[in-house]
Amino acid sequence: MKEYSIGQMSRHTGVKATTIRYYENRGLIPSPARTRGGQRRYDEAALERLAFLRHARELGFGLDDIADLMALAEAPSEDCEPAHEIARKQLAAVDRRLTILAQLREELVRMADADDPGHAGKCRVIEVLGDHRLCIGAHDLPDDASQML
Amino acid sequence: MKEYSIGQMSRHTGVKATTIRYYENRGLIPSPARTRGGQRRYDEAALERLAFLRHARELGFGLDDIADLMALAEAPSEDCEPAHEIARKQLAAVDRRLTILAQLREELVRMADADDPGHAGKCRVIEVLGDHRLCIGAHDLPDDASQML
DNA sequence: CTTGAACCTACAGTCGCTGTAGATCGTATC
DNA sequence: GATACGATCTACAGCGACTGTAGGTTCAAG
CATH class of the missing domain: 1.10.1660.10 (Multidrug-efflux Transporter Regulator; Chain: A; Domain 2)
Structure with missing residues (x-):
């Protein structure tokens, strides 16, 4: 052994x-x-x-x-429904996170790709972060969104 | 005011x-x-x-x-390169998280959707969790993966 | 003037670990 | 047997980004 x-x-x-x-x-x-x-x-x-x-x-x-x-x-009972329930719950959580991250990615791409390097005027990154209306979509998060990131 | x-x-x-x-x-x-x-x-x-x-x-x-x-x-200087740098860093992090979550989702779907309700033998969810070989791909995570979930 | 919601401070708790200090243990080599 | 050295031990503090609690005070409406 x-x-x-x-x-x-x-x-x-x-x-x-x-x-x-x-x-x-x-x-x-x-x-x-x-x-x-x-x-x-x-x-x-x-x-x-x-x-x-x-x-x-x-x-x-x-x-x-x-x-x-x-x-x-x-202690395996013949009913594995509780286990499936937990797995489904987890899947739903993952799906929520994926949705948020996809939106987030969109906006970061717009921010990072704004190609005005060293330009005298506005900086897109700060502009986008400062003004929520410039966002592609309303990416409002549920109250506990921080846990999903 | x-x-x-x-x-x-x-x-x-x-x-x-x-x-x-x-x-x-x-x-x-x-x-x-x-x-x-x-x-x-x-x-x-x-x-x-x-x-x-x-x-x-x-x-x-x-x-x-x-x-x-x-x-x-x-205090906006004309050089917004640092801000772009931060945005790019975040974008890379988001992409890593997206990749991991997508793999993870695959596996959860396979687990949760296995439709053998009330089956006498093993529960698919527990079976998959117990035996790593049942995974689609090696979904090994980097050491600090927990932060990305 | 009274009520009651909103606000205040200070601090402990959350989650899932990670890191530290200082002591002890186990094994390989001499 | 002695020694060396890495592995392990306990206990506890710290991380990030909050959240919740207790016990008290303040503000605005009726």
């Missing part, structure tokens, strides 16, 4: 050691066995859980959602 | 009162005049600065970049 130090876990999954300890604190992964000296020793199952966790994080799931998903994975 | 309370500023720009005070603390907007009772009273210029600030935030600029932009806007 293979054993892994926290550093080996880190190398296998790409999750930093400090982050692994943070996940343990948060209760997302169980406390592993320890050596006599107090260092963590993980088994294969722990490695898989961490890989799952990392993958879900890459996909933008929040830690609370991931906790739910892991609970579902550990 | 019109005067605005912090609440009116908030309504005009969509920036919450607490956030306006936070910006003031951070030195992004100057301390406004006060009534005898100590409440903030803003003028037209302050409103414009706040609109500029909000707009830049919507576009994904960090507060430090915005501070730079505002300095440029207040």
Whole structure:
């Protein structure tokens, strides 16, 4: 039965050691066995859980959602609807972010491409940022837009 | 000469009162005049600065970049190259985020849309999250990817 | 003059980590 | 066995950009 130090876990999954300890604190992964000296020793199952966790994080799931998903994975009922629900929620969030970013890109392109280098008159970047009416579209954001950027 | 309370500023720009005070603390907007009772009273210029600030935030600029932009806007030299530089930097960042989100969306769609509701065996969502090999492409993220999501 | 919404300060909490300090542990080499 | 040195340990502070709370004060309308 293979054993892994926290550093080996880190190398296998790409999750930093400090982050692994943070996940343990948060209760997302169980406390592993320890050596006599107090260092963590993980088994294969722990490695898989961490890989799952990392993958879900890459996909933008929040830690609370991931906790739910892991609970579902550990005790699989025949109803996987809750898991799909979480995934759909995440997809919707990603779609919102994509929409905003696309609009944002449009405007940045207009700003960055304004080719009047060193010109004495107006600078487009500052002009565009200063006057909202010059925007292509109303890119009004929902109240919590900052989280999406 | 019109005067605005912090609440009116908030309504005009969509920036919450607490956030306006936070910006003031951070030195992004100057301390406004006060009534005898100590409440903030803003003028037209302050409103414009706040609109500029909000707009830049919507576009994904960090507060430090915005501070730079505002300095440029207040004392505009004929050389607006620095402002263009900031805009280009932001554009590149936005493009990175768009790329990542698009990949991410692909995978979420595959997960969430898998229509085997109530299937006895494995749940597709959990299955995909657990096994990285089921991914379309290697969607490995740069080290600081979390900031981009 | 009274009511009640708006405003004030100060500070803790959010999310998902990251970085630090200072101590201890484990293993390879002599 | 001794030594060296990297890996690991705990505990806690800090990041960005806010948000929320408590407990008090002020303003404007009726």
